Each structure stands twice: as C-alpha cells, then as structure tokens.
Amino acid sequence: MKVTKFAVPEIIFGRGALVHVAHCARGLGANRVLLVSDPGLESSGWVDRVKDILYDDGLEWIYFGDVNSNPRDKQIHDGANLYLEAKADVIIAVGGGSPIDAAKGIAILAGNGGSIADYEGANRVDKPLPPMICLPTTAGSGSDISQFCIVTDVPRQLKMSIISRSLVPNISIIDPMILLTKSQELIIASAVDALAHAVESYVSRIASPFTELQALRAIDLIMHNMEAAVQEKSIDALEQLSIASTAAGMSFSNAGLGAGHALAHSLGGMFDVLHGLVHPILLPAVMRFNSPACTEKMGTIGAMILGRTEGSAAYNAQAGIEKLQEFFSGLGVPVRLRDILPDRELLPKLAKAAVGDACNVTNPRPADVESLLGICEEAW
Amino acid sequence: MLERPSLDDLIGIEHCKLGFYQELRQKLDELQDANQESEQRRQEISAILDGITDMMMVLSADMRIVSVNHVFREVMGVDDPVGLACYELFRNEDRPCPECPAHKSFQTGQVCRETAIFKVGGRNRQFEMVASPIQDEGKGEPRILIFKRDVTMEKEYQAKFYQAEKMATIGMLAAGVAHEINNPLAAISGFAEGIMRRIPKLRQGETEPLEAVEDYLDTILRECERCQDIVHSLLTFSRPVSSGFSPLSLNDIVADTLKLLNSHLKNKDRRFTLHTELAYDLPLIYGDEPQLKQVLLNLLTNAMDALENEDGRSTEDNLITIRTYADGQEGAGLVVSDSGCGIPTENLDKLFEPFFTTKPVGKGVGIGLSTCYGIVKEHCGEILVFSEQGKGSRFIVRLPANPEANCE
Structure with a gap:
C-alpha cells in the first residue's frame, strides 16, 4: 500500500455540544473572536445562542454575516478586512458549508494576505491561519472536517477549490440538536451531499483503509436514517445523519472526491444552485460512468444500498445505482438536469469548466470533457 | 492557466496544518535579541550618565x-x-x-x-x-x-584673578599716580608755606594779606580736591569686591580712566597724541564700573605699547583715539584705535586666549585681552578687533543697555 495520510480536526460531538464553544475558543487563545454565519442562521436564533455563550464567558466577538449560499470572493475579502481591522483572533463559523467555507477563506486571507484566487488549487497556503472552530448546522457539507474550501469566483463564473491541510479546522463542534430546526429540503440536500461525499471518496483513486471505513459507514447510516430524519425529524435519526456526515467528511477530506463534485462545482459557479440538490441528479450518472473502473467497490456500495450480501459486484453495482435513483425520486427533489437548468446548450460549457476541477483528479475513471458531457447528457 | 493538482498533492504527505510555533519561536528570538540590544544600550547610556x-x-x-x-x-x-x-x-x-x-x-x-x-x-x-x-x-x-x-571654585578663582590683574595694573600706574598726587602736594605745601609767611602780619592785625591767603586757601582746597579725586579713582578701581552692576555712562568711564593715566599722558617723553571723541547722546549701559575701567586701561596700555616701537615718527603721527558712540537705544560702544604696528593676521585668532603675548618678558604675561574678553562677555557685550599690519589696530567694545535681553 502506498504511504497515505489521514487528518481530521478535534471533534466534539453530541447533543448540546454547542455550549463548549466558548471554552474551546479560549483554549485556542481567543480574546475577540470573529463570528461568521449567514442571515438564515441569524433568523433561526442559532447565531444569538452562540453570542450568548461567548458573552457568558466574557469573550468579545465581531460578527460577519454577509455570506451567501455559495460564498463569493468579495465576501471573503470583506470578512478578512473585518477580521484584521477588528484585531480578532479565533474564527468561529456557524452554519452549513457556505459560512464555514467563507470562514476558511477569511482565515486564509487573514493569515496570508493577497487575493483568495491566489490560493486556488492544492497546497498553496504557506503561512499559518488563525485558529478556527466550526459549528456545522447541517449534516452534509463536511466542511467542518475537511481540508477543502469552495469559493465562487464571480468574474470567472466558477467555484474555486482551495485545498490545504491548514484548512482543516482546529475544532469541530457537532451538535445534532441544531438539525431539529432545519427544513426538510435542507436535511435532504445535506444528507445527499454527504452521501455523494461518501460514494465518491470511497471509489477515489487515493482512498485508504482509513477513509474507506468512514465512507462505507456514512453510506450505511444515511440509507438507514434518512427517511426517519426527513419524515419525523427524529432526533435519533438526525444524530445518525450527523455522524454519517462527519464520517463522510473524514473520508473525502483525505481521499478526495470525483467527477460528480467537479460537475457540481461548475454548476454552482454558473447557476448558484443549492449544492446539495445537484447530487440526486448527477450521482447515479457519475456512478454508472465510474462503475467499470471500480466494479468491486461500486458493488460493495450497491450491496449496502440494496441491503444484501449475495450477487456479483457488477450486478450489485448496477442494481444499487438503480435503487439509489429510485430512492432519490421518492424524496420529491429534482432528479433530472433539465429540471434545474434552462438550456441544454449550456452542457458543453459546464463539462469544460468541470474538467479542470481539483475533484476530477481523484475520479477513479479518467474523465475528459466528452465523458463529463456524456454524464450530463445522461442526467438531462 | 492553473496547474491541476496531482494525486500526491491531494494526499499532501509533506503538507501539515501550519502552526504558529515556528513564527512564535522566531519572534521570541527577535524579542530576546532586541531586549539584549536595548539592555546593552541602556548600560552604555547609564555609563555615560554616570560619567x-x-x-x-x-x-x-x-x-x-x-x-x-x-x-x-x-x-x-x-x-x-x-x-x-x-x-x-x-x-x-x-x-x-x-x-x-x-x-x-x-x-x-x-x-x-x-x-x-x-x-x-x-x-x-x-x-x-x-x-x-x-x-x-x-x-x-x-x-x-x-x-x-x-562653580564656586571657578567664581572664587575668577574674582581673585580679576583682583590680581587690577592690582598689577595699579602697580603699573603707581609711579604716575604718585607723581600726579605729588604735584598738587607740592602746590599745597608751597601755598601753605605762603600762608605761614603771612601769619605774622595777620597777627598784627593787618588785613592786606588776607586776600592772598584766601586765594592760597582756594588753591590748596582745589589741589586737595584733585588729590582726593585721583585717590578716589584709584580706590574705586582697586575695590576688591565688585559693587555690582549699575547704570553707567561710558563717557564717565573714559574720563575717570584718563585721570589715572594723566601723568603718562603729560609725560614729556611720551611719543603719541591722544585724541578723544566722546558722543554726547550716549545711552547708559548697565555694567560694573571698575571692570569696565580695567578693559579701557588694558586697551590703552596695549595701544601705547604698540606705538612704543614706532621710532622715527613724529609724536603727531603716533595717534591713539578713544571714541564712544551710541548703538541706537540698544547700547553704547567704545573704540580704542592706534596707528601702531598692527597685529599679524596669524595672531588675530589667538588674541583673546589667556597667556598669549608678543610682548617682551617683563612687559606682560598675556592675560590683559583675555581678561577684557571675559569682562565684556559677562556684560553680554562683544569685543571686536580690526587690525592691519603697519597701519594700526582698532578694538571695539559694544555693551548692551540691557544685558538680560542680550545674553539669552
């Protein structure tokens, strides 16, 4: 086996874990924290809850809430300026993937200066970042665990992938109770994102036994708990989804993703669609495309989805993908690309933008522009 | 175009989450260095201060x-x-x-x-x-x-030094002054004898000699006054403790000083002509009378010495001029010029240095002008010299009416 690496933040997990945020911040040397979140979380009251905890501990905070779904380069720069002007120290991100990625971008600029586009690609961050604490409020993005930071480059209409071990947060505090206040749609979108993370990283070219274990565990938990979580908002099921999302994060952070996320990033860059909602459309087609290159693994996934152990890998793979497609249809979310895109003529542009994405590097089957276009055509 | 990351880039074995430890250590080293440097500087400065x-x-x-x-x-x-x-x-x-x-x-x-x-x-x-x-x-x-x-010691020494210098000048003047007093004394004695001779006649009740006696007594009193005058100038000049600064007229200083020099000036052997041009509208200056007389005396002595060597010139050509002039309302000036040998250019800079002299041994030790310089400085004034070799020298002493305003 090749030499591999597995890096994750400190993880504090459990119902009510949120209260530890102030103590953790102090541990990282906080006097005045930059709190990053978005308007949605402000209105749901979670931002105030965090502020209260900080206040009770006597910590000062500066709030930065100008974060879109799919955070933008300008927002990152504004946040970094605020951080520097306010002489903040520790950065705390509260939210789904967007505020966390925004916080990571802010951390890069605060520690390294320059423009966020300077750091696109792998290992381009060469100075330490401010300490970071993440409080994920969705069970899906995995950004609270990963070394990835995805920022929309508005002029170029694409999502930049910034990959650096320095982007692994110092501490991730995961409190499943927060999920109780989330909408069905968001729970679905997040869980499907986590599932896509698990599937793509499992078959990734640099998957290791450490990541595979986490990926399979995540797939298993998502398939078994999604319905209860969505339909009943069962706290037990939501907690399992949180574990799954964290496990998937541990897997993809270290093993990378694949063509599905490459396409999702270019889609997000061009159309600002909710990232999680792209996967029910793309994932089955990507799995089908990759199956020949990793039949055994795809069979293992299929068997897990189907909930059985017998049958050939190739058969399980195919059947599993079909079952998954069926499962997505049952969720009441768009499952065809035509449902979210205005024009089929855009597909070549989409494929062209995706081929250079860092996620495409680890796709088990080399995917050029034509292959990616084929996947899109299939998903149309 | 951005280079696509490789699989090894994504695994990133050699890339860790960067921490501040190294930076911190570097900062600590820098701080230690800076601290050491400032401590060293502190010690240097402290050594200087202790010195x-x-x-x-x-x-x-x-x-x-x-x-x-x-x-x-x-x-x-x-x-x-x-x-x-x-x-x-x-x-x-x-x-x-x-x-x-x-x-x-x-x-x-x-x-x-x-x-x-x-x-x-x-x-x-x-x-x-x-x-x-x-x-x-x-x-x-x-x-x-x-x-x-x-500066207690310096002040004490300075006072002693001035006094010694003055006494030396008095010594130099003594013969002349004695002579100056001797003349009136001779006259007094002569006229007293004259009175004495007339006493018998007076005893006999004659009134005729009374007129002459009155006349003699007048003369005696006048001569006494002259003596007192001379003695008084000598006393004010030699008074060891300065009476302090007071408003003075430079013209009075000149007149008083010339009294002390009278015998020198009337000497039959003198080979120079003294010329005085005193300004009438002179503002009073604020100064120490004996000290300023000392300055003038020194300058005059120098001028006379400068003319000493001029053999073969008529007495009229050997000219010493004392001039006073008003410097607006700000002060007054005193000019002593001679038509003597002049001062070589190379000596001009050293003129006011103590113990610098070109006079032969026994004629001076070279503290006259340095004393003048010290006195004029104390008066917040200035002393200037212009000289041309073979043509003469001119010393100008400018004294302010209000030294306070000038000194700061």
Missing part, C-alpha cells in the same frame, strides 16, 4: 524630582530624593522659587540658564544651572532635565 560630573535631575511639572544621578545623591547627601519637591530640598521653601530656570523652561519650552547660590552641606555654593525640556514624542507628561554645576 557626568554635574548634578543631574529630572523634574515633573509640579517641580517634583523624578530621577537623579549619583552625583546628585553624593552632593546633596540624600539617598532617595525621588518624589521630593526640589524647592523643599534646595531652599527649604514651600513653593517654587520665582527665578527657577526649570519653571521658566516649562513655560517657554526653551533651554534656560541661571546661576544661583544654595547652601549645601553647611556651605554656600554657587551653581550654574541649565534647564532643558525633555522632548517627549507624543504622550507623556512634560519633564525638565536640570544640570547643576558647582
């Missing part, structure tokens, strides 16, 4: 002592003067002294100087004080740095 032999103290705006040097502690015999008010320590007063230079310096932001006498260790000591505001960039209370130099 200063004057008393030094730093005062806050309320005249309290902020810090002092070791000389201060030794001289004042106070171990910990920090926090004490300086006026308590030096004067035993309960409020700041009005003439305090520190006070003035606080108000003006300028360097202020003052001389004062303090009782230290049971003895009166004279100190020269320099108060300078400490330039503090930005914040911080204003502070004043004060140096106090004990």
